[in-house]
Amino acid sequence: MQSVQQAPARRIYTPSAPIWCPGCGDFGVLASLKKSLSDLGIASKDTVIVGGIGCSGSIHNNLECYGIHSLHGRLLPTAVGVKLANPKLTVIAAGGDGDGYAIGVGHFIHTLKRNPSIVYIVMQNGTYGLTKGQPSPTAALGYEGNKDIPFDAVQTALSIFSTTFIARGFSGNQTQLTELLKGALNHANSNKGLGFLEVLSPCVTYNDTYKQWREQVYNLDAEKGYDRTSRPAALTRTMQLLDEGKIPTGLIYEGTTPSLEANTLTQTEPIALQDITSPSNIPRYEELLKDFR
Ligand SMILES: Cc1ncc(C[n+]2csc(CCOP(=O)(O)OP(=O)(O)O)c2C)c(N)n1
Numbered sequence: 613m614q615s616v617q618q619a620p621a622r623r624i625y626t627p628s629a630p631i632w633c634p635g636c637g638d639f640g641v642l643a644s645l646k647k648s649l650s651d652l653g654i655a656s657k658d659t660v661i662v663g664g665i666g667c668s669g670s671i672h673n674n675l676e677c678y679g680i681h682s683l684h685g686r687l688l689p690t691a692v693g694v695k696l697a698n699p700k701l702t703v704i705a706a707g708g709d710g711d712g713y714a715i716g717v718g719h720f721i722h723t724l725k726r727n728p729s730i731v732y733i734v735m736q737n738g739t740y741g742l743t744k745g746q747p748s749p750t751a752a753l754g755y756e757g758n759k760d761i762p763f764d765a766v767q768t769a770l771s772i773f774s775t776t777f778i779a780r781g782f783s784g785n786q787t788q789l790t791e792l793l794k795g796a797l798n799h800a801n802s803n804k805g806l807g808f809l810e811v812l813s814p815c816v817t818y819n820d821t822y823k824q825w826r827e828q829v830y831n832l833d834a835e836k837g838y839d840r841t842s843r844p845a846a847l848t849r850t851m852q853l854l855d856e857g858k859i860p861t862g863l864i865y866e867g868t869t870p871s872l873e874a875n876t877l878t879q880t881e882p883i884a885l886q887d888i889t890s891p892s893n894i895p896r897y898e899e900l901l902k903d904f905r
Pocket residue numbers: 664665666667668669684707708709710711712735737739740741742743748815
């Protein structure tokens with residue numbers, strides 16, 4: 613909940629402190645998000661964060677900007693709707709691996725395919741943290757009796773030919789995470805399409821993977837000769853690393869495909885930017901307002 617202080621002519625929204633357990637990886641994501649937005653000079657009034665349902669999905673409550681707590685697994689269509697209504701906004705969808713890769717996986721695939729110019733941050737902890745530690749689609753084999761091979765969202769994104777920015781960060785590497793987030797924000801705000809950033813963000817209470825992930829992460833940003841502009845090269849190298857038991861991190865792929873807005877907003881001004889003072893619109897507004905008078 614956000615506390616609201618009333619002033620004579622305006623309201624000041626003061627974000628509340630996070631409700632997460634001490635040590636939760638999501639603190640690292642929040643810190644990177646604050647630093648990235650501030651370093652890039654993106655104004656609060658121009659920023660909308662759409663949260664999912666889960667511990668991670670409350671992140672929008674802790675930043676001074678517009679926030680929507682969406683339905684479970686439905687944050688992406690909500691965020692895409694905001695962007696299409698007003699493409700001048702910085703739109704960030706942020707949620708968990710359960711939210712995005714289980715109940716929301718259909719929206720995830722179609723959003724990757726349609727390439728809207730928003731940022732999508734998934735806080736991946738291999739569990740459903742909020743509901744006390746059931747296996748999520750990314751859960752390791754054997755975790756809480758899990759018998760399914762874990763879902764890999766980065767490999768999935770690489771296999772969809774219209775994706776344009778695919779990255780993976782780690783809450784345990786704040787410097788890299790902030791650079792990746794800035795990259796995703798710049799990508800989306802240059803109308804190049806979706807900035808997809810999966811963050812390895814351990815749930816210290818139900819699935820503390822800090823030590824294991826620290827040993828497994830492999831930073832592709834530091835690899836000489838890695839060609840992130842080639843999808844086949846990115847797919848081949850990341851598959852090799854996965855076979856070796858490593859988890860590839862860094863900016864994994866960057867390409868060019870027209871964005872959803874470029875493909876759809878061609879005929880008319882976006883809804884939020886239309887001139888509502890046009891005399892031809894007045895009768896329709898009057899008709900709509902009748903019910904409220
Ligand atoms: C339609 C619906 N189904 C199930 C739930 C219960 N539920 C709340 S959060 C959650 C999973 C959250 O996991 P994740 O997205 O990974 O977030 P985390 O808590 O791990 O950050 C579930 C299943 C719900 N709120 N709504």
